[in-house]
Amino acid sequence: MQPELVLASGSPRRKELLRSLGVPFSVHPSSVTEEVPGSPSPGELVEILAAKKALAVAHTKRYAVVIGSDTVVSLEGDILGKPANHADAVRILERLSGQAHQVYTGITLVEVNEGKVRRRLIDHRVTEVMVRNMDRAEIEWYVSTGEPMDKAGAYGLQGIGSLWVDWIDGCYTNVVGMSLPLLYDMLKKMDYPVLYPLPTPEQ
Numbered sequence: 259m260q261p262e263l264v265l266a267s268g269s270p271r272r273k274e275l276l277r278s279l280g281v282p283f284s285v286h287p288s289s290v291t292e293e294v295p296g297s298p299s300p301g302e303l304v305e306i307l308a309a310k311k312a313l314a315v316a317h318t319k320r321y322a323v324v325i326g327s328d329t330v331v332s333l334e335g336d337i338l339g340k341p342a343n344h345a346d347a348v349r350i351l352e353r354l355s356g357q358a359h360q361v362y363t364g365i366t367l368v369e370v371n372e373g374k375v376r377r378r379l380i381d382h383r384v385t386e387v388m389v390r391n392m393d394r395a396e397i398e399w400y401v402s403t404g405e406p407m408d409k410a411g412a413y414g415l416q417g418i419g420s421l422w423v424d425w426i427d428g429c430y431t432n433v434v435g436m437s438l439p440l441l442y443d444m445l446k447k448m449d450y451p452v453l454y455p456l457p458t459p460e461q
């Protein structure tokens with residue numbers, strides 16, 4: 259029996275990304291706190307949080323492959339998550355303006371069979387993003403659109419934020435919330451069929 263694919267996320271972007279593949283899945287957001295003891299590197303942090311989210315949901319399932327994911331922005335050794343409020347979003351964007359930064363996204367897959375965790379895969383990818391100079395009026399306007407408020411680094415590359423992104427080096431979907439090439443590799447390792455059968459064309 260094919261286990262259900264479950265996305266352990268409340269992120270509309272991750273839902274959209276997974277939907278674009280055409281594989282059936284259900285959405286079950288986790289309610290874990292995004293706090294981690296110590297001072298992990300950005301790569302360790304996104305892997306720990308992705309695992310935390312996937313495992314929290316996996317424990318509620320009997321047969322499933324659960325996907326957890328987490329994204330942060332790294333700039334000059336600082337980790338920037340989602341802005342706490344309007345002023346925080348302005349501060350983050352002032353720092354990103356005119357700079358290249360790294361976007362880290364971790365993915366965890368947890369396979370549950372008869373209510374037990376059988377396998378776990380954890381990995382992450384990094385994408386470099388170059389943000390053009392943004393002046394104070396542009397930053398204020400952009401934050402007032404509301405787009406930055408639920409996004410790591412206070413911008414959305416898939417939205418209005420694209421106006422100020424000069425270039426990226428690496429995977430685009432990794433920035434938007436989940437690297438689909440990485441997810442594909444991990445699902446293949448779990449023997450989960452991503453490429454679904456297509457109808458044969460009539461002769």
Ligand SMILES: Cc1cn([C@H]2C[C@H](O)[C@@H](COP(=O)(O)OP(=O)(O)OP(=O)(O)O)O2)c(=O)[nH]c1=O
Nearest residue numbers: 267268269271328329409410413414415434435
């Ligand atoms: C940098 C960047 C981030 N983001 C988003 C992706 C993630 O939804 C969010 C980072 O926050 P996360 O804490 O990774 O995820 P989330 O709280 O939105 O959802 P969940 O924990 O339930 O899975 O930032 C964009 O949409 N575009 C971007 O360009």
